[in-house]
Amino acid sequence: MLKIATFNINGIRSRLPALLAWLDKEAPDIACLQELKAPDAAFPIDEIRNAGYGAIWHGQTSWNGVAILAKGMEPIETRRGLPGDPGDTHSRYLEAAAHGVLVGCLYLPNGNPQPGPKFDYKLAWFERLIKYAAKLHDNGHPVVLAGDYNVVPTDEDIYNPKSWLKDALLQPESREAYRRLLDQGWLDALRARHPDERIYTFWDYFRQHWQKNSGLRIDHVLLNPALAPRLADAGVDRWVRDLPHASDHAPTWIELDMSEKKKPATRARRAKPAA
Structure with missing residues (x-):
């Protein structure tokens, strides 16, 4: 099995002990991190290598920042930043090849306050x-x-939408954009494995939302058709959210069966529309 996880660490220096404890216990083959909140020079590469991982990262002072960790190897960087806006200085997208797959690690803008x-x-x-x-x-x-x-x-995907109606995370435009992304043919792995379950990946620090399980599902792992048939399991490492000084997110993970017997069938070509 190939285990891939995503984790909004919410400050890699301050939460490094939690990150290392998670890597030691859960041992994902690939880990995508967001919100490093640290410049490149402050990335704790020595500690991560001592934990058995190679890494690439794209930091930013105080804000944003993404990284890809690969167990037992150095990920091969294929892209740094999304195309389409040369003036965008935010560190929000990083892409690498590792363990036979191409992984895009992203931290999509929050968007609050909205409108604006x-x-x-x-x-x-x-x-x-x-x-x-x-x-x-x-x-x-x-x-x-x-x-x-x-x-x-x-x-x-939220404990109570009425409390978040004005939030950018629930706006019709945000949801419609996510649907259009999925409509390309991507599989939302966590929802595919848990179609009827209230499953969350984020609990903010207010009003005892973690203790009350008042959460949101905003961390997603999408698979293209070459990988979707290989999905074996998916879940959330909730125990990490319960650690002292925890991030407000918990790691979200998938397991892929990469054996030959699970090789996906060749996808039929789409017919071209008539002239």
Whole structure:
């Protein structure tokens, strides 16, 4: 089995003990991290290598930041930043090949407060992701898009939508963009494995939301058709959210059966529309 996880660490320096404890216990083969909140020079590469992982990272002082960790190997970087806006200086997308798959690690903009420029940026970034994801989807290679999407796909993915009606994570435009991404043919792995379960990946620090399990599902792992038939399991490492000084997210993971017997069938070509 190949285990791939995504984890919004919410500050890699301050939460490094929790990260190392999780890597030691759960041992994902690939881990995508978001919200490093640290410049490149402050990334704890020595500690991560001592834990048995190679890594690439794209940091940013105080904000954003993404990284890809690969157990027992150095991930091979294939892209740093989304195409489509040369002026975008945010560290939000990183891509690498590792363990036979191509992994895109993303931290989609939050978008609050909305309406306003931050929400406009969120939607513009989403459009760039959708355009680029279409190329990844059809490239013939096994591809994973994992990260903090800052989107609650449906009302079934939140404890109480009425409390969040004005939040950018639940706006119709955010949800519609996520649906258009899935409509390209991506599989939402966690929902595919738990179609009827209230399953969350994020609990904020207010009003005892963690203790009351008042959560949201905003961390998603998407698989293209080359990988979707290999999905064996998916879940959330909730125990990490209960650690002292925890991130407000818990790691979300999938397991893929990469054996030859699970080799996906060749996808039929789409018929071209009549002239």
